[in-house]
Every structure is written in C-alpha cells, then in structure tokens.
Amino acid sequence: MLKTIIDTGFADLSRMNFDVSDEQRLVLDEVDRACRELRPFEDEAYLAGRFNEHLAPIFRKAQLLGLPISRMYGDGQGADVLTYALALERIGREGTGVRTFLSGHVSLGQVTIQKWASEEQKQQYLPQATRGETIMCFGLTEPTAGSDPASLRTTFEDRGSYYLLNGSKAWISNGSIADVAVVFAYPKGKRDGMSAFVVEKGFEGYSSQQQKHKLGMPTSDTGSIFLDNCRVPKENMMGPPGKGLSIAYSGLMSGRLSVAAGCLGVIEDCIEEAVGYARQRV
Missing domain, CATH: 2.40.110.10 (Butyryl-CoA Dehydrogenase, subunit A, domain 2)
Structure with a gap:
C-alpha cells in the first residue's frame, strides 16, 4: 500500500528513495495507459481551443483523480510525493493543459483540504473529488x-x-x-x-x-x-481563523511542485518531437 506523507508523518524529503519500485511502476503503467487513451481527445480539443471533456472521465477510470490523497477518502490512492511527481511528469507529456487540470483539482484543491481541513470537511469534500464527481x-x-x-x-x-x-x-x-x-x-x-x-x-x-x-x-x-x-x-x-496566509503558501508550494514535475514531461515531449523531426527531415 502506498502511503502519503500525511499518512506516515514522513516529511524529510532528503531521505526519500528515488528508485522506482515495482508498485510505483504499476501506478506509472496505469498513468501511461490513461495518457495514451487521452491523447487523441487532447489533440482534438487543442485544435478546437476548448477544454477536453474526456479528461476527467478517463482519469477517473484510472483512479488518478486522488492519487496523493489518503485511502481513507473515496478513491484516494495514498501515493507518496515521488510517485505523484513521476505521474505528473508523464502526464505533462500530453500537454500543459492536462497537467494544469490536475494541479488545480488535486495539488491545490484536494491536497490543501487534506492538510488543513477538519475531519468533517475532509469527509464531505474529498471522496467526491477523488472520484471526479466534483471538480x-x-x-x-x-x-x-x-x-x-x-x-x-x-x-x-x-x-x-x-x-x-x-x-x-x-x-x-x-x-x-x-x-x-x-x-x-x-x-x-x-x-x-x-x-x-x-x-x-x-x-x-x-x-x-x-x-x-x-x-x-x-x-x-x-x-x-x-x-x-x-x-x-x-x-x-x-x-x-487568521491562518489563511499559511494555508495559501502551503497550497502554492504543492501547486508549484506539480508544475515543475509536469514541465519535465513537457520538455521530454519537445525533445522527442525535435529529435524525431531531425532524423526524418531531408
């Protein structure tokens, strides 16, 4: 069972193991499958200049809408920070729009509630959010x-x-x-x-x-x-009351980490496209 920092109380990132475990590989394989299913719809939405309405249903089916959220709440998967960052890196390859949805819905929304809300608030809002029933x-x-x-x-x-x-x-x-x-x-x-x-x-x-x-x-x-x-x-x-500034900065830190992870995927995709073009051009 994957565990979040909140589940374990483990917050010393300097002691994290950056090797990808077999369990993390299973999660990332599911992320990759969902991304491949999403890509043609994302390409279509990009050309039309609109939000991709297939994003939430596909990620809901893959149980990715509550990846770093505790299993106590709905479809939360209890993934640790590294697993979530690796997932966002792969998701970033499908475009910044996809990653941005996850940043708003999960990193800034759900993670902030998980860290700061009362237990009653968590029970009220997190289960539906992890299942994609609410955004x-x-x-x-x-x-x-x-x-x-x-x-x-x-x-x-x-x-x-x-x-x-x-x-x-x-x-x-x-x-x-x-x-x-x-x-x-x-x-x-x-x-x-x-x-x-x-x-x-x-x-x-x-x-x-x-x-x-x-x-x-x-x-x-x-x-x-x-x-x-x-x-x-x-x-x-x-x-x-009066702790809003601390909550805001906490949310921004979570959100910025998700942006950084997604940007790795964006540049990986750019390099792959550039190298592919360089190899086939005349």
Whole structure:
C-alpha cells in the first residue's frame, strides 16, 4: 500500500528513495495507459481551443483523480510525493493543459483540504473529488493581485451563522468548471487575519465565468470567480481563523511542485518531437 506523507508523518524529503519500485511502476503503467487513451481527445480539443471533456472521465477510470490523497477518502490512492511527481511528469507529456487540470483539482484543491481541513470537511469534500464527481480549484489570484496573498482585496464578514464574502478571483485554473473552490479573504476593513474557506458553486452569491482568448493552454479551463454577498456556512471556514496566509503558501508550494514535475514531461515531449523531426527531415 502506498502511503502519503500525511499518512506516515514522513516529511524529510532528503531521505526519500528515488528508485522506482515495482508498485510505483504499476501506478506509472496505469498513468501511461490513461495518457495514451487521452491523447487523441487532447489533440482534438487543442485544435478546437476548448477544454477536453474526456479528461476527467478517463482519469477517473484510472483512479488518478486522488492519487496523493489518503485511502481513507473515496478513491484516494495514498501515493507518496515521488510517485505523484513521476505521474505528473508523464502526464505533462500530453500537454500543459492536462497537467494544469490536475494541479488545480488535486495539488491545490484536494491536497490543501487534506492538510488543513477538519475531519468533517475532509469527509464531505474529498471522496467526491477523488472520484471526479466534483471538480476543485484554488481561488487565490485576483485582478489586482497575482500569487501574492498579502495583496488580496476579497473580504469576509462574520454574520453569526454564516460568513459573507465579497470580491473576485481571476485566472483561476478550473475556475469556470469547478464545483468547489478554496477561497482566501481578509476580514472586512483589515489587512491581517486572512482566512481560508471551502466555497461551493451552489452557494448564494457565487458565480463564475470562463476567460477566453488566451495566448496559450487552450485546453486548460481558466475562469473568474465572483463573490457578491456570498453566504458561506460557518463550518466552511478551513483551518484556524487568521491562518489563511499559511494555508495559501502551503497550497502554492504543492501547486508549484506539480508544475515543475509536469514541465519535465513537457520538455521530454519537445525533445522527442525535435529529435524525431531531425532524423526524418531531408
């Protein structure tokens, strides 16, 4: 049984074994099979400039939508960091759009919930996400603030039995297709005490919109999220009040690691294509 760092408490990456085990090879063989099945659909979606609707179903069938998530939750596979990175490396060869979906749904969404949420929140949101029944995203970036949590303008107010969120998020991977978003906001009128919330698309005051006419990654869904007096139940604050900055940086670290792993696959594919062309050109 593969185990996550969270399962084992093992967080010293300097002691990791970088040899690929037989069990990891079985996982990577399944990743490769799923990627080969996905490729013709991804090529078609790329040429059409749209999100690949076959991505989630194919990865769901291969049980890859919760690869680093504990087996306690739905279809979580309990893979360690190295196994997950190797999987993302292979997935990156199918295009940055495919890897970006996994970064938003798993690395930034599910992994952040697994690390910071209450057990009740984990039980509520992770099983469905690992099965692909819901899609997740990470609502940090705003129109006037990139991946700089200290510059956010989204606010929340404590209204007794719920929080009222106001603001917007921009350039969010999976933003217009997500069912659940991890959202960050400051207390209204303050510049400290940022907190994190798990926000469902069905909550009153929540809306999203696809961002079109991008220069790249046509198969990656990129969206804006609008919070207009969005009512969020009290139990949907994630982590301790005021710990949002730590949660955001933690999520960004997980997300950036997934980007790096996927980029290895991208450059491998580029080299393979370039070498193939060099060998057959006249």
